[in-house]
Amino acid sequence: xxxxxxxxxxxxxxxxxxxxxxxxxxxxxxxxxxxxxxxxxxxxxxxxxxxxxxxxxxxxxxxxxxxxxxxxxxxxxxxxxxxxxxxxxxxxxxxxxxxxxxxxxxxxxxxxxxxxxxxxxxxxxxxxxxxxxxxxxxxxxxxxxxxxxxxxxxxxxxxxxxxxxxxxxxxxxxxxxxxxxxxxxxxxxxxxxxxxxxxxxxxxxxxxxxxxxxxxxxxxxxxxxxxxxxxxxxxxxxxxxxxxxxxxxxxxxxxxxxxxxxxxxxxxxxxxxxxxxxxxxxxxxxxxxxxx
Amino acid sequence: xxxxxxxxxxxxxxxxxxxxxxxxxxxxxxxxxxxxxxxxxxxxxxxxxxxxxxxxxxxxxxxxxxxxxxxxxxxxxxxxxxxxxxxxxxxxxxxxxxxxxxxxxxxxxxxxxxxxxxxxxxxxxxxxxxxxxxxxxxxxxxxxxxxxxxxxxxxxxxxxxxxxxxxxxxxxxxxxxxxxxxxxxxxxxxxxxxxxxxxxxxxxxxxxxxxxxxxxxxxxxxxxxxxxxxxxxxxxxxxxxxxxxxxxxxxxxxxxxxxxxxxxxxxxxxxxxxxxxxxxxxxxxxxxxxxxxxx
Numbered sequence: 001x002x003x004x005x006x007x008x009x010x011x012x013x014x015x016x017x018x019x020x021x022x023x024x025x026x027x028x029x030x031x032x033x034x035x036x037x038x039x040x041x042x043x044x045x046x047x048x049x050x051x052x053x054x055x056x057x058x059x060x061x062x063x064x065x066x067x068x069x070x071x072x073x074x075x076x077x078x079x080x081x082x083x084x085x086x087x088x089x090x091x092x093x094x095x096x097x098x099x100x101x102x103x104x105x106x107x108x109x110x111x112x113x114x115x116x117x118x119x120x121x122x123x124x125x126x127x128x129x130x131x132x133x134x135x136x137x138x139x140x141x142x143x144x145x146x147x148x149x150x151x152x153x154x155x156x157x158x159x160x161x162x163x164x165x166x167x168x169x170x171x172x173x174x175x176x177x178x179x180x181x182x183x184x185x186x187x188x189x190x191x192x193x194x195x196x197x198x199x200x201x202x203x204x205x206x207x208x209x210x211x212x213x214x215x216x217x218x219x220x221x222x223x224x225x226x227x228x229x230x231x232x233x234x235x236x237x238x239x240x241x242x243x244x245x246x247x248x249x250x251x252x253x254x255x256x257x258x259x260x261x262x263x264x265x266x267x268x269x270x271x272x273x274x275x276x277x278x279x280x281x282x283x284x285x286x287x288x289x290x291x292x
Numbered sequence: 293x294x295x296x297x298x299x300x301x302x303x304x305x306x307x308x309x310x311x312x313x314x315x316x317x318x319x320x321x322x323x324x325x326x327x328x329x330x331x332x333x334x335x336x337x338x339x340x341x342x343x344x345x346x347x348x349x350x351x352x353x354x355x356x357x358x359x360x361x362x363x364x365x366x367x368x369x370x371x372x373x374x375x376x377x378x379x380x381x382x383x384x385x386x387x388x389x390x391x392x393x394x395x396x397x398x399x400x401x402x403x404x405x406x407x408x409x410x411x412x413x414x415x416x417x418x419x420x421x422x423x424x425x426x427x428x429x430x431x432x433x434x435x436x437x438x439x440x441x442x443x444x445x446x447x448x449x450x451x452x453x454x455x456x457x458x459x460x461x462x463x464x465x466x467x468x469x470x471x472x473x474x475x476x477x478x479x480x481x482x483x484x485x486x487x488x489x490x491x492x493x494x495x496x497x498x499x500x501x502x503x504x505x506x507x508x509x510x511x512x513x514x515x516x517x518x519x520x521x522x523x524x525x526x527x528x529x530x531x532x533x534x535x536x537x538x539x540x541x542x543x544x545x546x547x548x549x550x551x552x553x554x555x556x557x558x559x560x561x562x563x564x565x566x567x568x569x570x571x572x573x574x575x576x577x578x579x580x581x582x583x584x585x586x587x
Contacts (some may be wrong), residue, residue: 027388028399035465036402039409041429042417055423102314109307117311124322126574128522130543131567134550134559135329136321143320165317195306224410226525227543231551242412246529249416256420263416267409274408278401281408 046261056256068257069265072248076236077262080244083233084223084266087159087240091222094164096214100207103173104199108185125167130227136162137231149234158232159240163222169214176210177203212280219273241266326567329560337556350561360562362537363545366452370541371520374459379512381460382467383505387497389468390475404469406462415529418458419445448538451531455539458526463519467512474508475501514577521570542566 041057049063105111106118129136140152140162152158180203188198204211229240239247245266248259274281333350335343354360389400406414421429422444431441444454478501486496524543527533533540533548542562550559 024388028395031385031388031399031403035405035461038417038421038429038461039405041421045420053427055420055425055428057420057429098313098317101310105307105310109310111307114307117315120323121314121318124318126518127322127326127567127570128518130522130524130546131563131570132322132325132329133543134546134556134563135325135332137551138332138556139320139325139328161317162321165314165321170314195310199310220408220410224412226412226528227547242410245412245416249419249529259416260420263413267413270408270410271405274404275401 042260042264045257046264048257052256054256068255068261071254071258072261072265075248075251075254075258075262076239076244077241077265079237080239080241080262081265083156083159083238084241086156087163087225088219088222090156091160091163092215092218094160095166095169095218095222096211098164099166099169099214100173100204100211101199102170103177104203106170106174107177108203121167121170124165125171129162133227133231136228140232153232154234154238155232156238159225159229159238162228163225166218166221168217168221172214173207173210176207180206209280212277216273216277216281220270223270329563329567332557332560333564334561335557337560339554343557346557350558351565353558354562354565359537359540360542360545363533363540363542366539367521367523367541367543370452370456370459370523371517374456374463375513375516375520377456377460378463378467378516379509381464382512383471385464385468386471386475387501390472400468400472403465405465407466407469409462411462411525412529414458414462415526418454418461419530422454422458445531446535448536451535451539455527455530458530459523463516467516470508470512471505474505478504510577510581517573518570521566521573 037059041059044059044061045052045057046068047061047064047066048058049065049067050058052058102121106114137153140158143152144150145152145155145157147155147157149155152161184202184206185198188202193201224242225240226242226246229238229243233239233243236247241262245259245262248254248262251259332343334345334347336346336349337343385403389396389403423429423431424441424443424446425431426435426441428441428444430444434440434442443450445451482500482504483496486500491499522543523541524547527539527541527544528547531539533544546559546562546566549555549562
């Protein structure tokens with residue numbers, strides 16, 4: 001319908017449709033220019049060997065080199081990356097364990113006080129963590145722990161434990177577990193299985209998609225932490241990668257390539273996790289927000 | 293204990309056994325700091341000397357602090373502008389990039405990069421791109437169209453606007469994904485009906501798409517406002533509240549008062565007020581939604 005025949009009988013798109021197509025193409029290029037080009041220029045600058053003045057970037061990796069990466073690595077990125085990986089691995093494992101246990105109880109049990117627990121946990125979702133940052137810092141300084149500082153300050157415990165309790169995965173997993181048919185659980189109960197066995201053997205394996213969603217969100221949430229490590233980590237040995245990246249910002253003499261190299265190393269794991277678990281991420285964004 | 297009573301006991305205990313780890317971490321790292329902060333709001337906190345009860349002094353001081361007033365204004369302005377702009381741009385991106393074809397998926401994934409990039413990285417990147425000299429990347433682009441070099445983050449008149457640009461760059465694609473989900477949920481038959489009635493593309497958008505997206509718009513708005521009130525990392529990294537206090541926000545002010553100047557009681561009082569503001573906003577939002585559901 002929207003094509004016209006040319007004299008040669010070749011079907012050509014009508015001029016109006018063609019104009020629309022070109023306009024769309026231009027808009028796509030604009031979107032790519034705005035969102036992709038800055039990221040691309042960061043990558044290109046990191047691998048460029050030519051010296052850059054402040055504020056200069058490169059659009060192509062001229063004189064390809066790993067020098068910026070190596071320098072950044074030696075200026076604290078190695079330590080920061082190690083600390084961040086420890087925090088994210090242990091933190092995420094604890095977060096998912098604690099959340100799925102709580103979700104099982106909230107989704108499958110009826111007990112006095114349940115609605116109070118539900119409201120308390122959901123209330124923290126509306127409460128930005130920045131609001132309690134200062135008193136949290138004081139509390140962390142008061143909790144005795146077998147560390148150099150004698151408290152949770154300047155320790156992995158202080159970097160990790162405040163991130164374990166998060167309302168979002170509890171909410172997502174509770175919603176998901178409610179939709180698992182009760183019959184599955186009842187037949188296992190007939191066979192004499194206890195609560196924990198049912199949770200571990202039946203419910204949890206069925207929750208894989210929801211756990212995938214929670215893993216992506218949890219990873220990004222922990223990996224991006226900035227204010228908490230800023231308060232907790234007091235010596236460079238405990239700095240997470242986010243702190244290392246911003247500490248390189250003030251070392252101007254190293255050049256833009258080095259600090260962007262550190263930033264790139266911080267960026268890559270997030271992008272990889274997103275690309276691998278993309279479908280979980282989008283589903284979660286939609287599911288969580290649609291219900292919210 | 294007999295078997296029956298034991299079973300009953302187990303049934304009573306196990307929900308709490310499953311909840312215990314979560315309740316413990318929430319209690320210690322969320323609820324206790326919240327209450328402790330409220331408590332400290334009424335004290336002059338003096339490490340080693342003991343805290344001194346000063347009643348509502350911290351709160352009266354907060355209401356008379358011009359720096360805090362400016363910080364609150366910047367925070368509200370920043371939240372309003374970035375939420376509105378991200379929603380608008382996110383909506384148009386969603387209209388442009390919705391669809392199953394491969395090239396749309398590729399453009400969409402590229403546009404989504406800022407969302408999964410840590411805020412610290414985004415801030416570093418734009419700190420370089422917005423370099424105020426004429427060699428700065430954005431200034432070079434502006435130079436190519438005949439605009440002179442701008443100060444951006446170093447200019448007190450442009451710093452807040454520059455920070456907003458960076459925030460919108462990161463949050464517009466986020467809103468896009470939520471809107472795309474909303475578009476997928478629009479009843480296709482409504483589109484067909486509109487076509488049969490001879491509706492133009494604009495009318496279809498105005499009378500079918502936008503009304504159908506209303507519930508999702510409320511969600512995007514709520515998420516955006518909460519995101520806006522807590523703004524910290526990008527400001528702290530890009531400008532640290534400067535130049536000349538032009539980008540100071542509530543949380544950067546909190547950090548400076550509490551950590552850098554050690555006025556912990558004062559910082560706690562501001563935290564408490566921010567908490568009350570968040571609770572009030574949330575309740576208003578819930579009440580507004582409930583009222584709309586009834587009508």
